[in-house]
Amino acid sequence: MSLLGLEVEQSDSGDVRGWMPVTSLTASPDGMPRLAAVAMLVDALGGMRSITASDPDWAFTADMSIHLLPAGPTDLLQADLHVRRRGRRTLVIEAELLADGERPAGSALLTFAVVPRPEHLVNIVIEMTPGRRLMSRNSAHEQLVSNYLDELEIHANEPGRVTVELRPVVSNTVGALHGAIHASLIDEASVSLARSHFGSDAITTDIHLAYLELGRLGPITATATAIGGPADGRLTAWVDVRDGNGALVSTATTQVVAS
């Protein structure tokens, strides 16, 4: 998260607005941020919004859908998050994405499982300082120096199959694969598969991702399989993410378009 320079602002009502600067290191060939980076923005902001929405309970991300629109070259991606349902056991949050504060750039929907607040989180202090601020203080001195996915050390083994070692930079606070890194793996596996079909570069335009288990044992591998065949410059795929023991930790479907 700190590598992407995410910023956030929370209103008195609890709603959250966030921003992500877009550079050549996080952009797709069309100038929009690639889905892997958008997933980090949405996941981070969604997690923040879920804290107040689920209080006094706690919430874990259960699934995430993202659709991206071709908003053109973008300097700053903005996301506005709103709670659509807070039930006893589920929380649904919607995100509206805007390119440079004005052009529709897509949307996201997230479901959270609401659970009793875990013991180790009862006294956790969450920074809720009013005003716009960096989501991670580390962003002040950490930044990307190479392509985002290269920085994460996501490697393509063969078309449709990518791997990442479980290192601190891709892990969450409990040492498992970060939720947004699942999306990064799925994005890259999908693009890798699409390149082999199209013979050209490709962009993942949307994802439906379900989290199944914590990925605690590396290496973590994502494998994309085409759903039917490509047509009209589009490919759809389902992607399974497995841990070092071969256990399924998340699954997704994606659409990829030739660029």
Add this chain to the structure above:
Amino acid sequence: MSGFGNPTEIGVAQYLLMMIEELGDGTAALPHTRGYFPGTPNTLDSDGRLGTDLLTCIIDSIGGMTSGLASLPEWIVTTNLMVRRAPDALVGTRGTGPLTLDTNVLRRGRSSVVTRVEVTDAADAVVATSWMSCSILTPANGPPPFTRPVRPFERAVPNEPIFSSAPHDFFNLTARDRPGIVELSVEQRLRNPWGILHGGSSAVVLDAAARSLVLGRPLIGATPEAIVTDLAVHYLSPGRVGPIVATASSVGRRGPDHLVRVEVRDQGADDRLMALAMTTVRSLD
């Protein structure tokens, strides 16, 4: 929540006539089922293809049942459902006619189940895939009375013309005056065994609203010039009273693909938000 009715008498299932069987001996912790959708002519479009509305209905039916089997002695309600059609099966002969739905439970947790459904046509080509999440609940009068392993059973179809009518008639759809708004009047046949609106009914009304918006005209029937290729629907509260109104709004487009947001509300229940969906509608012109 009231008790579960007879699973052989679910109106939407009697309309769609999908046969379902459980593979294996019925003891697997993560059940595996297969559904056989016959593709009766009244349910298909002029090309012989099932619309995404009814495709979602049959996915919801088999996915819900299989998720429920994984949850016994408790049962489930669908919380969200994602459907994606193969890009090479939107026009032409691929994906037409009867369909087979191979269904696997991926995870059965303490409070939720995640299940995948893969749809193939008669040539064994994959034409769509889906995953759905369900919440596990304790039904008031116990779960449905299934014998394991579940074997295909004949459904007694009421001898009423509505059960052989076109989808928009069976689901009681009405187009409002302006594009993007479609209404569903709740009838007993559209309720699920719990007495609430069948999840597939929500999919039918929101699919029509999305296509209507993109085509710019009020409509309720099949549209050879537009198809929903991708659907993410979140079920937020049950539909009980009606009329059920789906209202679509445009988010943007990528070439022929229109990203459409749809809200489904139960007007008779204080206009409560029942479902929220994001769909992609492909213009096929």
